[in-house]
Every structure is written in structure tokens, then in C-alpha cells.
Amino acid sequence: MRTSRRTRTLLFATAVIALVGFAPAAFAQDEGGQPKADDEIVLTGALVVPQGTSVGTAVIFNGDATVSGTVTESLVVFNGDVVVSGTVADDVIAFNGRVLIRSGAEVGGDVASRKAAIVERGATVGGQVKGISGRFDFETWGWISRYVWWFGYTISTLILGLALLGFAPRSDRALAGAFRGRTGGSFGFGALIFFVLPIVAVLLMLIVVAIPLGLFLLLGLALLYTIGYVAGAQVLGRMVVKEPRSRFPAFFAGWGILRGIALIPVLGGLVFMVTAIAGLGAMVIALRAAAGTRADLAESGAPPAPPPVPAPPPL
16 A cells, blocks of 8 residues: 555656657657757856757747857747857747848848848848838747747746745645645546536537536636646645755646646647646645534634743742
8 A cells, every 4th residue: 555655656757757758869850850949048147059069949938149150940039149150040030139141151031130130241041131110920929929828827826826825835846736635536526527618618608698618618628737837846846856845846846847848849738747647636636634623613613722821930
């Protein structure tokens, strides 16, 4: 029984690690079956692609980009300047900054920037050089919005996780204990919530008088899944960072691992689903355990512990 319990406890971490381990083989190839260069994502700071190195899509949210090597797809900078002396196979886009294409550099697509781009003599641009407002189509917005959504959701889950730890400081211990004690139940309850509630919402919307309730339930699922995802990050964090370490380093560990995996197409969605299911189930079990403890105390009729009697003053 003891071995089985430990096995169930490690199920969540094992699933995540196994998925990450198979990710390079499953997703690091292009349509022709050739190895695909990794994407480069920078939140703040400098994005540098040295000469002789290659990356896939390069995205930087706040900072300058310098490309002396090769970017096999597009280069996007949201707030900063761009200097290209190497090769960018597709577009170069700077939302709030200037683009400099040096002599000898090659850009296969368009060069779009808010400030006027500078293209030195001897540089090659396969597309057009234009302002940022005239560049975008639905395909471009599709892959750019993916990174913008990832960044926004990362910050949102960080804020929500810190708020939960602040208002419920013992939540990570309760969630981790619930998952360790009833791993199968956590996945069972979580899957029930994750998959059944959308069906209930759709069925309610088929009833005319219950359309508002079904709509509200459907809209609330996004927040519910996010809370479950954050709870799952706390559970994963406590698997990585053991007590007596603070709850905050534990949460940062789980949250950082999950948000890194979220950048991987397909795999990120699968891990989100597993994490949200585990987190929702652990929340249900922890809440039921807390309610059962309060009910037992109420039924026993045990009076609250008297306050300590102060010691008499010294003579």
C-alpha cells in the first residue's frame, strides 16, 4: 500500500516530465521532417543571435534585438530597436522602434516598423519596407497573438497565484496534501468538473428560460480553469520545493515550469489540461476535508480551548 501511494503521488510530476521529454522528438521538426531551430523568447533585456547560430521565430517584448546569425522564421520586437547584419528568413517587425538592415544582411520577407527603417546599400530585402500600420494580415496576427496571449496569461496566473497565497497562506500545503493522499480522486473529481460543466452549460442554453444561467456558467469556465491551473502549479511546486521552504518559492517553481512548457505548441495545451484537472480535483478534496473537520468538531460539542491563565506576578 505504501509503494502504491507513492506511485500515485508521483503520477502528476511523471506525466509532465514524460511529456517534456518527448517534446523535442514530437515537435522539433518542420513539415519536411528536418530538425527545426528553437524559438527565442525574451521578456525584457537584449535578444542577441550571434554569428554562426540559428533560431526559429525570435520575439522580444522589451529590449533591442541584434541578429548577426540566422533567424529561420520571423523577428518581432514590441518595444525596442532592431539591427540585422545576418539573415532573417521571413519578416522583421518592430512595433515601437527603428530597424537597421546593414550591408550584406538578408531579409526574406517585409520590414515593418513604426519609425522609418534604414536599409543600407548592399542589403537584401525580399519583401517591402513599410510602416507598421500597413503590414498585418490574419496569418501574421495569428502567430503574434499567440506570444502576446502567452505573456498576458503568464502575468495573470502569477498575480492570481500570489493573491491566493496571500489570502490563503495554507492553501499550498492543503492542496499538496490532498493530491498526495488521493491522487486518483484528484484526477477523477477534476476531470468531472473540467469536462461535465461545459456540457451542462450548453444544455442550459438549450432551455430558453435558462439561457442566462448557461451563458454565465460558460463564461465562468475560463476563470475556473485558470484557478485550477494555478492550484496545480502550487501542487507541482510543492513536489519540487519541499517544506519547510516557503510557499512562495514553491509556487514560483511550479508556475515557472508550467509557463515554460506552455510555449511548446500542442504540448502546452495538453499540460494545461492535466494541470487544471489535477488542481481542480485537489481543491475539491481539500475543501471537503476542511468541511469534514469543521463538522466533526461541531458534532463533538467540544468547547473551544480556554485562554491561557496568566502567571501570577512575582512576589
